[in-house]
Amino acid sequence: MAREPRLVEVRRNVLKQNDVVARELRTEFREAGVFVASMVSSPGAGKTALLERTLTLLRSRYRVAALVGDLATENDAARLKRSGAEVRQITTGTVCHLEAAMVRSGLEGWSLGALDFLFIENVGNLVCPSGYDLGEDLRFVLMSVTEGEDKPLKYPTIFNSADVSVLTKVDLADAVEFDWAAAEANIQAVRPGMHVLRVSAKTGAGMPEYLQALEAGLAERRAAAT
Amino acid sequence: MHELSIAIGLVEAAQEEGARHEGRVCAVHLRLGKLSGVVPEALLSSYEMACQGTPLEGSRLVIEEVPVVVFCPTCDAPRSLSSIQWFCCSECGTPTAEVRQGKELELVALEIDDGS
Numbered sequence: 001m002a003r004e005p006r007l008v009e010v011r012r013n014v015l016k017q018n019d020v021v022a023r024e025l026r027t028e029f030r031e032a033g034v035f036v037a038s039m040v041s042s043p044g045a046g047k048t049a050l051l052e053r054t055l056t057l058l059r060s061r062y063r064v065a066a067l068v069g070d071l072a073t074e075n076d077a078a079r080l081k082r083s084g085a086e087v088r089q090i091t092t093g094t095v096c097h098l099e100a101a102m103v104r105s106g107l108e109g110w111s112l113g114a115l116d117f118l119f120i121e122n123v124g125n126l127v128c129p130s131g132y133d134l135g136e137d138l139r140f141v142l143m144s145v146t147e148g149e150d151k152p153l154k155y156p157t158i159f160n161s162a163d164v165s166v167l168t169k170v171d172l173a174d175a176v177e178f179d180w181a182a183a184e185a186n187i188q189a190v191r192p193g194m195h196v197l198r199v200s201a202k203t204g205a206g207m208p209e210y211l212q213a214l215e216a217g218l219a220e221r222r223a224a225a226t
Numbered sequence: 227m228h229e230l231s232i233a234i235g236l237v238e239a240a241q242e243e244g245a246r247h248e249g250r251v252c253a254v255h256l257r258l259g260k261l262s263g264v265v266p267e268a269l270l271s272s273y274e275m276a277c278q279g280t281p282l283e284g285s286r287l288v289i290e291e292v293p294v295v296v297f298c299p300t301c302d303a304p305r306s307l308s309s310i311q312w313f314c315c316s317e318c319g320t321p322t323a324e325v326r327q328g329k330e331l332e333l334v335a336l337e338i339d340d341g342s
Contacts, residue, residue: 005252005337010243012333014236014256096228128228130263131331153311157263160313160325189312192321 021100025135032112035218041142043124046168048076049201055083062116067106069098069123097128126155144169145178156190171200233272253286253337259330294328
């Protein structure tokens with residue numbers, strides 16, 4: 001007579017491998033004294049434009065580099081290299097998000113100790129990147145004013161995985177009658193207490209506050225090391 | 227759509243755990259948090275694909291969805307959310323971002339058929 005299948009308890013995190021690599025990266029970043037910020041958003045929200053401006057502005061005072069995830073093209077990396085900073089592309093193929101192991105291989109040959117800031121631009125996607133820790137110190141979730149105010153309600157998980165919200169393309173806010181209060185309320189609904197920045201990479205509006213957030217992060221990192 | 231890569235990782239993990247026991251793995255039990263970023267339906271169909279050509283081919287995936295639990299500073303207690311679009315205490319309405327549960331993506335058990 002056939003027996004009933006027996007149940008064996010296991011308890012194992014499926015993304016454990018990613019979390020292990022992310023933890024190792026975080027330790028390496030801390031030891032090297034580099035502050036690592038990543039960016040997630042939907043495609044076209046302005047990650048590359050903001051990053052290009054960021055690298056250009058920071059480069060005169062800091063040592064900066066960036067890793068850029070993209071499905072197929074190397075257009076973003078080519079664009080970012082115009083800033084003069086070290087930029088590398090991670091072509092993910094059909095994978096819709098970056099994983100910690102991809103970051104690690106993307107960093108091969110780079111000396112982290114020679115950097116102040118490392119930026120990681122994730123693949124444009126508001127769903128898949130949320131579960132993958134990349135070892136970063138700060139995760140920005142970008143949302144452009146042209147996307148509408150309800151993005152946080154549609155993608156609460158990614159807003160929950162991020163540390164700071166950045167509203168981008170704010171120079172277009174009037175043209176699209178962007179409702180600032182609604183956007184702020186929606187962000188606070190899915191992530192109470194979240195810090196929200198407003199920037200235009202085109203005009204430079206809001207860039208000082210945004211850069212300040214990064215510099216504060218680096219200062220904290222350096223203070224913790226001493 | 228990252229469920230296929232999750233499914234492949236899950237099948238690999240289940241295979242490793244299954245190898246410690248005599249018999250064939252006929253079902254895999256997963257706890258899946260509402261904030262895991264994984265869609266159960268998409269994972270179920272990816273699972274079947276990921277099992278092909280492995281010892282787990284033909285096995286079932288049993289998903290237990292895990293609701294989000296936050297910590298409410300006012301009640302000083304863990305509380306459920308009424309919706310993942312509204313991070314506030316279901317009892318007193320205090321906004322809170324302190325997630326205590328709901329990000330799980332955890333292989334919790336295997337059903338093993340001894341085949342006798």
